Amino acid sequence: MIGRLLSLMLLTLGVWGGAAIAMEVLEFQTPEDQERYRVLTEELRCPKCQNQNLEDSNAGIAVDLRSQIYAMVNDGKSNQEIIDYMVARYGEFVLYRPVHDSSTAVLWYGPFVLLLVGGLIFILVVFKNKRQSDKDAKL
């Protein structure tokens, strides 16, 4: 029993150790580069997965794209250059934060328009009710 428990603990340790090694492989020239890598892999979506970013996904393509981003960061490419590189190949799908253009206008501004319409209707109804109650009060 104890032996089994011990081997289980060792196994868990082994798994953790593996994860730690996988993290250590990436070495950056500066802490800023490391931060850029973190932000980019967090903001770019894995093209294979519907709702995972590159950082979270272990799909083959996500691993490839992470290493591509790593290489580009170390090459001194700017964030915009790296994002453009990804968009040129995988389309705007890879952006977790959609760009502002005509095709995404409804997405970005639709909620505000709806809020405005809702607000107008609300004011109108309140105003009307008030007039009605004023009228009733006069009677």
Next chain:
Amino acid sequence: MKKILFFIPFLVFVALGVVFYQQLGKDTEYMPSALVGKNVPEFKLVNMESDTVVSNGDMPNEPYLLNFWATWCPSCSAEHAYLGELAEQGVNIVGVDYKDEPPAAKKWLAERGNPYSLVLLDEMGRFGVDMGITGAPETFVVSAEGKILYRHQGVVDAEVWENLLKEHMQ
């Protein structure tokens, strides 16, 4: 005026219903390729048979299919026989052996037949990234001038060929 106000929720409901209905039955995995309408990106890859370097200029002078495949990919196994049929019909298919071991790939083609006019090795998957692929198999229709006309993700079978790919091969 008041009557119109009453109908607003209903109109919103109808509008949303139309939008959602249009989305029904659509493949959520479908993603248009960012490369359609553009040229095949510059590449230099090794020809599996001759061990020589191949680049854009060496591609066929007729419309062709660019098929990413690998021996580790079960769906590639499923489409292989049909690619053979297409090749027999005279369709020019260029294969890209994607993130694979060349010996295994050679064995695979020797055993199952080789539908490809040319097999390129993309062992690191760099060309795959340049082509914006997300896995294998993926098949592109490329024009004689080297322009990407269509991209299909997944198995190519008779239905896919007849309904989606064929029309682009002129």
